[in-house]
Amino acid sequence: MTRIARFEAVLFDCDGVLVDSETITNRVLCAMLNEAGWALTSEACLQLFIGKMVRSQKDLIEANTGKPLTDVWMEEFYERRNTALEKDVKAIEGAVEAVKALHAQMGGQIACASGADRKKVEMQLRITGLLPYFEGRIFSGHELPRTKPFPDVYLAAAAALDADPQRCLVIEDSVTGTQAGVAAQATVWAYHPPLHAVCPAHELEAAGASRCFAHMGELPQLV
Template identity: 65%
Template sequence: MKFEAVLFDCDGVLVDSEPITNGVLRDMLAESGWALTPAECVRIFIGKAVRDERALIEANTGQPLTEAWMAEFYARRNRELQARLVAIAGAHEAVAAAHAHAGQRIACASGADRFKVEMQLAQVGLMDWFAGRIFSGHEMPRSKPAPDVYLAAAAHLGAAGARCLVIEDTVTGVTAGVAAGATVWAYCPLPEQGAVLRHAGASQLFERMDDLPELLARV
């Protein structure tokens, strides 16, 4: 079945932002009294909006999650991303192949805030592919793992959820794509993570983003 639309997550799929963002978050949580290892920080927060984990953060720091704290997090995160961010290897080729496969109907549907998504795509030279077709979970009634952001992207492109392909890399994102009725393929550079992504509903795993063009050619 040829897909009517291809919907990409952003962080960890198109841009290698997650180690940077999680490093800033871990530093700030440590400064607030909650020490986490890098692996613990990734396990708890990957694929999620920081605000959605307010209760957990407040319970472990003993402090309220204030707007001032969030503003500092965004500022520090953005500085580090602007200094260090690169595209996932093969992302440009993957996006071009999806664009051709779906007759230009592609979108970026992220759980992150719009400023971050647009900044990142522009920084790595992907914005032209997605301009006008960027969707943020922060602007939806519910963010991932709810399907809202993927349903909004599919509706904008005039595609039925069941005829969409979602490209994700986290359990949270895979869950959202499946809930939207889409086929979900998971970018999984670490094979040991494959079982949990399969369990969440990913029907295809691939270890390199530049494998995606060949996979689409087989559909």
């Protein structure tokens, strides 16, 4: 069996794997939660919300702010977040080259499967030059019955590529996303840059990641 034949498809998370967006989104979210009355540090906010859909943490937010999580608040969050991302988001170092190489290696059998809303995902891929490699193969947890840590978004991506989930490789950087990939019965590798990883390697491994790697540029040679 060739190295490429180990997997039928490669399914990428977006935030923190393809685009360096998590600290930008976290900055906006932390500021808005503090404005709402929850005294929360940037570090604590990142740990609480990394890899999770904000609306899915409704009970936690309401318990700590003492206020309902309204559609108006969420719309303001999306607007402020998207403005910040438009200004500052960049591709993860080595991600563009890795995606380009894997798109060729896998015969186009790659997809982006994110827990984020589609508008955000497509905007970030467009800004970073990654959109052409994923157009028509972008999946959002917002559009499915359940988002990460449930497997729905990865199962949808695998089905669209006519790939067996058990022969898909999922690339993640968070515990929540790793759990989603494992629940889909895929192989999960965790992108874990030692100097700015969002989750400790031992937590990613405990969640089911079978490999951690430090630079996205390494990925084509590992597959």
